[in-house]
Amino acid sequence: MMGLPRRWNAWLAGLVLLCASAPSLAGHAIYTGRIGNSEITFVIESRNAVQRAIYSYDRYRTPIRLKPAFLHQTYDFGMDELDAAGLPVARLRFNVANFNRWTPQLTGTWTDYRSGKSLPLELKLLAYLDYDESWPAEGHPLLQAASSERFYFQIPTGQGYTAVNTLEVMDKSSGERWQTLALPQPGCNRGMETVQVVLERGLTQVRMEQTAHCPGAVFQWNPMEERFEDMLR
Structure with missing residues (x-):
C-alpha cells in the first residue's frame, strides 16, 4: 500500500494533536x-x-x-x-x-x-479565547491555576491555541516576565491546567503532562543560575 502524501501526514498529525488536547x-x-x-x-x-x-x-x-x-x-x-x-x-x-x-x-x-x-x-x-479564534486578534496570555511561591505562569495565545510552544514564567513581586520556556515539541493545551508545578527533591519543577499523543515537558529550577532548565534535553 502506498504511503499517504506528506501533506496528509501533516494534516493527520495536526488532527491527532487537536483531539488529544480536547480540554x-x-x-x-x-x-x-x-x-x-x-x-x-x-x-x-x-x-x-x-x-x-x-x-x-x-x-x-x-x-x-x-x-x-x-x-x-x-x-x-x-x-x-x-x-x-x-x-x-x-x-x-x-x-x-x-x-x-x-x-x-x-x-x-x-x-x-x-x-x-x-x-x-x-x-x-x-x-x-476559543480553540479556533482569539479576541482580540493578537490573543492574550492565559493564566495558569498552578503557581510557586515566587512565580506564576501563563501560556501565550494567538490565532487559535490548541498547541503550546512556549511557557511564560512571571515574577509575582513585579508582574514582569522572568523567563520564557521554549518547548522542544509543541505540547497540548489543557486550558488553565496546562502547567503543573511540583517540588522534586527541594527544587521546583514546571511540568506539562505527557500522553500517547502529547509530548511532555519538564523544567527544573536552577538556584545557581536562577533559571528553569529543560530536564528532557
Missing part, C-alpha cells in the same frame, strides 16, 4: 476588575455546561481556584472560592452567567463564609 476545546473569558477596592484578574473556562475558574489579586498575583460548577441557569450563578486545602471559604455570585465575548461586563458579590462579609464584584471583559 482546550473550551472558551476562556478573561476579565479584569475588582472585588471591593481590590483589583483582580478573573479567568473562567466554559466547556459543555461546566464552568471552571481562577482569579488572582493583582497585588499578590497568586491564582486562587474556584470549585467547578454546573451551569443550569443564566442568572444568579455562583461559584465557591477554595483555600489551599480545597475547602470552600467564600462565594462569588454573578448576576448573569454568560461568560463569553458578548458579555463585556459582569457584576455580583463576593461573600466570606466565615464572617459573612460581602463585597461588590465588578468585572470587564479583557479577552476571549
Whole structure:
C-alpha cells in the first residue's frame, strides 16, 4: 500500500494533536476588575455546561481556584472560592452567567463564609479565547491555576491555541516576565491546567503532562543560575 502524501501526514498529525488536547476545546473569558477596592484578574473556562475558574489579586498575583460548577441557569450563578486545602471559604455570585465575548461586563458579590462579609464584584471583559479564534486578534496570555511561591505562569495565545510552544514564567513581586520556556515539541493545551508545578527533591519543577499523543515537558529550577532548565534535553 502506498504511503499517504506528506501533506496528509501533516494534516493527520495536526488532527491527532487537536483531539488529544480536547480540554482546550473550551472558551476562556478573561476579565479584569475588582472585588471591593481590590483589583483582580478573573479567568473562567466554559466547556459543555461546566464552568471552571481562577482569579488572582493583582497585588499578590497568586491564582486562587474556584470549585467547578454546573451551569443550569443564566442568572444568579455562583461559584465557591477554595483555600489551599480545597475547602470552600467564600462565594462569588454573578448576576448573569454568560461568560463569553458578548458579555463585556459582569457584576455580583463576593461573600466570606466565615464572617459573612460581602463585597461588590465588578468585572470587564479583557479577552476571549476559543480553540479556533482569539479576541482580540493578537490573543492574550492565559493564566495558569498552578503557581510557586515566587512565580506564576501563563501560556501565550494567538490565532487559535490548541498547541503550546512556549511557557511564560512571571515574577509575582513585579508582574514582569522572568523567563520564557521554549518547548522542544509543541505540547497540548489543557486550558488553565496546562502547567503543573511540583517540588522534586527541594527544587521546583514546571511540568506539562505527557500522553500517547502529547509530548511532555519538564523544567527544573536552577538556584545557581536562577533559571528553569529543560530536564528532557
